Amino acid sequence: MSRVTDTTNSAQPKSHGVRALKWLLATGLALSMWVVADNWGDLLRDRSAPAANTAHSSSAPLTPEQIEQGRYLALAGNCMACHTTRGGTPWAGGRRTDTPFGGVYSSNLTPDPDTGLGRWTAQDFWKALHRGRSKDGRLLAPAFPYNHTSVITRPDSDAIFAWLNTLPPVVQAQPAHTLVWPVGTQPALAVWRSLFFEPSPFQADKSQTAEWNRGAYLVQGLGHCAACHSPRNALGASGPVRDLSGGLMPVVNWYAPDLTHDAESGLASTPLPEIVRLLRTGGSTTAQTSGPMGEVVQHSLQHLKEPDLQAMAIYLQSRAQSTPQPAPGKAPPPRISLQVATLGGKVYENQCLQCHGEQGEGVKTASGEVAYPALAGNRAVLLSDPTNLVQLVLYGGYGPATQGHPRPFGMPPAVLELQDRDIAAVLTHLRSHWGNRAGEVTPLQVNRIRAAQGP
Incomplete structure (x- = not known):
């Protein structure tokens, strides 16, 4: 007696598998074509419209x-x-x-x-x-x-x-x-x-002044401020050219403050002339630049014309003033062990007090500029991310030498003198005294930054 075998069910999975494979291939091909067109498609468009492509190159020589x-x-x-x-x-x-x-x-x-x-x-x-x-x-x-x-x-x-x-x-x-x-x-x-990546040709905001738009053009374009002052994702992409929300700069290990948050940048509350002064000289009556921002002032900003610095300051301040700020609140005092508090006070007395004062009041020059920054109420001290503080203590803090501030005061490095626990303790001391209410800095945080710099 012959046996009839039903092959319907066994053939069905094979056919589903073939369809799924075809779908994956078609999707992969479509995505590949999109990526190629997105990155090189304009070359084909330029060849089809050579006149438009050469319009600028055929113009008269520049003056x-x-x-x-x-x-x-x-x-x-x-x-x-x-x-x-x-x-x-x-x-x-x-x-x-x-x-x-x-x-x-x-x-x-x-x-x-x-x-x-x-x-x-x-x-x-x-x-x-x-x-x-x-x-x-x-x-x-x-x-x-x-x-x-x-x-x-x-x-x-x-x-x-x-x-x-x-x-x-x-x-x-x-x-x-x-x-x-x-x-x-x-x-x-x-x-x-x-x-x-999406090209972002500048488009002026017609509701703003010409000065504001000039500042926006410089900040978003040539200044490329968001390259540092915006967070980067796991694939290294920063935010849009307008994003100034701050972030940790990979590899160099500095935190670029949120320029739209007054508690981090002070841009909303600082008088406009002081913002211009900081950009031009690297120092003002309220702040100093160091690290990567000091280099920007040194090599670029100090050479810009006053109207352009003014325009950048107007744009940056307007961004900060138009951003909703969190309601001020009184943070509870951080819990710090007696051992850390004792060590932090001792290191401060031996290493910091002479310049920054018993009450963290700092010192100003005769012209009113910051010589040794006040630590009480200092925005850099109070940042939730203490990376910049660790960098400054480990490797020193030196402002840029500019025409308007030719001999800036500096802070010597303590990388060879203080251990990780000493640095963590003294930074915790700064962040918990004179009305400061910020979290404890740990030896592990210090060690990670020290180790990242290599031998």
């Missing part, structure tokens, strides 16, 4: 005034800081920027034809700023903040490029990046850009 404007804009963007190795030839590139994924080396911006911009056109340069892509179509690593340079207008881009072409050409090839695989590959960069 000396425009070229000088390019030099000024390059200063405003602090470009030389990244595109110059320490002790090397200015603008020849090769400086390493460390990221959580490895090292990225800056490119040569001098007009050398083989290793620099000598064969580039103004259109190529504009594409690098606006699309984050090299002359040959290669996608650039986002250590170059092209989300911010995409804000820059075409006339300003052309002026910067024209000025760079006046520099002496320097033969210096860009070293190969040392990013971990596959982070530095073109496919990985393309996917990252499709997820996190």
Whole structure:
């Protein structure tokens, strides 16, 4: 007697599996096409409209005034800081920027034809700023903040490029990046850009003044303030160009304060002239800059024109004043062990009291600028994240030397003198005395920052 086998049920799973595989392949193909179009589609559009593509490059040569404007804009963007190795030839590139994924080396911006911009056109340069892509179509690593340079207008881009072409050409090839695989590959960069990069050409807010809009343009574009003052996600992407909500800067281990929160930045309550003074000189009657912000003042902001600093201050202050601030409250005194309190007071007396005073009152110069900052009520002392305090005690605090503040007072490093528990205790002392109400700093927090700097 023959047996009939029902194959209907056994064939069904196979057919579902085939359909699922086809769906996955189709979805993967569609996503791949989207990523390719998103990163290189404009090349096809440019080829189909060459007249529009060459409109700027065929214009008349820039005037000396425009070229000088390019030099000024390059200063405003602090470009030389990244595109110059320490002790090397200015603008020849090769400086390493460390990221959580490895090292990225800056490119040569001098007009050398083989290793620099000598064969580039103004259109190529504009594409690098606006699309984050090299002359040959290669996608650039986002250590170059092209989300911010995409804000820059075409006339300003052309002026910067024209000025760079006046520099002496320097033969210096860009070293190969040392990013971990596959982070530095073109496919990985393309996917990252499709997820996190969108060009942001500047659009003036018609409800605001020309001065406010100038400040917004400088802060969002050349100043690239959000590159530090916004949080970064696990894949290294920062917030939008307008995001000034603060965040920990990876690798360098400094906390960039929330510029929209007055308790962290003081921008909402500080008089406008004092904000301008801080940007121009690195010091004011209420604050000092150090660390990465001190470098920005040193290499860039001190060289800007007064109207531009005023415009930036107006924009930043308006952002802080228009952001809802948390209601002030009285935090309960932090609980600190007797051992930590005793050690902290002893270290303060031996190491800090002479400059910062018995009551943390600090010292000011005859002109009213901060010499040794007051610690009572100090915003940097009260930050919920004590990273900056640890950095300052470990490695010293030195403001930038500027024309308006040529001999800033400094704080010596204690990295070789104090142990982690000493630093944690004295910082806890600062954060819990003279009306300060902030949390305890632990030896582990100090050790992590000390260890991150290497031997």
